[in-house]
Amino acid sequence: MGHIICVLRFQNVCARWVPCMLSDEMKAERVRISRELLDCFEKGDEDFLKKIITGDETWGHHNDPENKRQSTEYCHKESSQPKKFKTQASAGKVMLTVFWNSERVVLADFLEKETTINSQLYVETLTALKRRIEWIGIRTETLLRHDARPHTSAATRDAIQGLDFLGASTV
Numbered sequence: 558m559g560h561i562i563c564v565l566r567f568q569n570v571c572a573r574w575v576p577c578m579l580s581d582e583m584k585a586e587r588v589r590i591s592r593e594l595l596d597c598f599e600k601g602d603e604d605f606l607k608k609i610i611t612g613d614e615t616w617g618h619h620n621d622p623e624n625k626r627q628s629t630e631y632c633h634k635e636s637s638q639p640k641k642f643k644t645q646a647s648a649g650k651v652m653l654t655v656f657w658n659s660e661r662v663v664l665a666d667f668l669e670k671e672t673t674i675n676s677q678l679y680v681e682t683l684t685a686l687k688r689r690i691e692w693i694g695i696r697t698e699t700l701l702r703h704d705a706r707p708h709t710s711a712a713t714r715d716a717i718q719g720l721d722f723l724g725a726s727t728v
Contacts, residue, residue, distance in 0.1 A: 594699070610663055610690070611701040612656035614674055617667075654682050658697075664689045676710040683713070687720045 579587070597605050652668040664686045668678060690697055700717070702708045 590701075604696070606659040607695070608658075608697055609699045609701060610656055610658045610686075610697050612654060612664075612686075614652055614654045614705075616650045617653045654679075656686050658695065663693065663695070674705075674707050676707045676712045679707040679713055680716040683716055683720060 594609075602608075651670055652672060652674055654664075654666045654668070654674065655662060656664045664682075666682050666685060668674065672678070674682075707713060
């Protein structure tokens with residue numbers, strides 16, 4: 558079997574990982590949003606990029622111990638081998654939500670330990686974002702967010718309208 562594969566010049570390859578598979582509707586929505594943003598840019602508004610706020614979530618680990626390779630060190634041949642003690646597992650992780658524009662991080666919000674984002678928590682974060690925007694005094698016309706369920710739920714859409722975010726778009 559292996560010989561035939563070599564003769565036919567096949568090779569074993571792994572699939573490339575991509576974050577998500579986009580439907581035709583999702584692709585069309587991204588094209589629409591891109592065209593809107595391009596139109597704004599072509600109008601010549603100098604503060605165009607400053608008016609866009611985007612955000613994302615990520616897990617942050619309390620403890621990131623070094624692995625065996627990271628702890629290597631040079632030793633003389635005759636010296637004893639250094640010992641690497643087994644580390645304890647991570648103390649846990651927290652969800653970090655960050656919103657930023659072209660100039661700065663506007664809001665960084667940590668959720669409680671081992672809590673994930675849901676629609677209610679996302680709405681609370683958007684409310685905090687709106688307060689922060691008003692406190693900083695920046696003018697925002699577009700809120701870009703990705704299409705995760707908490708970002709596209711009916712409660713989130715209602716909250717975005719209630720908070721007067723202009724041009725909120727999911728990408």
